[in-house]
Amino acid sequence: MNRLWIGLLTLALTGCASGYGRPKLPYDAWYIGIAAPRYMEVWVESVDVIDQRGLAFERVHGGVVGYTRKPEGWHNGGGKMKPIGNVDLPEIIFVRWQSLVEPQTYNVRIDIPQWVRDEMVKPQRAFCPWSQKWKTDYRQNVSIGMAPGGIAKAWIGGPCLGHKEIGRFVGKVSKVGPYNGTSGGKHRPLSEDAAAYVEKHGIPYGSW
Template sequence: MESVDVIDQRGLAYFRIRGGVPAYTNKPEGWHKGGGGMKQVPNVDLPETLFVRWQSLVEPKTYKLRIDIPQWVRDEMVKPQRAYCPGRKQWRDKQYRFDISIGMAPGGIAKAWVGGPCLSNIEIGRYQAKVDPRGPFEGQSGGKYYYLSDEAKVYVEQHGIPYGSW
């Protein structure tokens, strides 16, 4: 992931709040359904629009996507929930779905979920990104992508990319 930018419900913009490296769940087909590398973003109100930019290393292509967050998601984020926390083996009041996870896949497919501690993730939607013609790192890398590990290269050569699974 190269970047995530956010416009909150007050209309304030926050740029490059998240970037990162590829993650893999040892299951190339389907979705992990939320979670993963997180970053807290202080002083941001409820999200209205997310702009996501990522590299698909197996293709290689760079994708960009705008996700408009529906009102029902913001409503869900401020609604206190009672939830069972398996780690603590107890019920907890006033749990909130305060994070949004975004899964990105080859072909420019993305999904988003809203979730929180002890609460299940709820799918927000499935999206089709567009190829960014500037390429990796907004055209600042001379066309060079983040590297694909040797192990991943071998896997893709042997099994292909499971495009239809996302």
């Protein structure tokens, strides 16, 4: 991980020195959403992005996530959304998170294929149920779901467009533990509701 951060910093400094300007996108920002199955609580320490120009951006998102309606399976997109401005379309996304029900800390690398970037800038006619109107929309939202066992899934979608799955990924256990080894191995506490559910039902490994 130390080599990763050095590489990210080098890319960022190189990009800044090269005089890269604002990315040319059909919108001001794309979005990253972070989510987890219900009761399978997580805390996201960092979401880092390398964009298609090769520039690195650290900690563009993190913290509390949005939760699905049930512990098993996925909701196919969504989550706690955050706009990612002045960043070009993603090529690689790194996520570091604490899985509080285990507890364990994971790192995952999500490679974004070219078809996803093509889809993110493709204008499409879409019907918005809440406004009952048609509009030109983009799949500018990248959603990342995290589950116990280091499982992560990613989708792209839009405000009025359905989600398409990017892929399923398996993270690696962090060798240094939570908070980059600064907490003495202590994770954030699990809520009483989540703890009670896990004690009664266990963790539904294999459903993600």
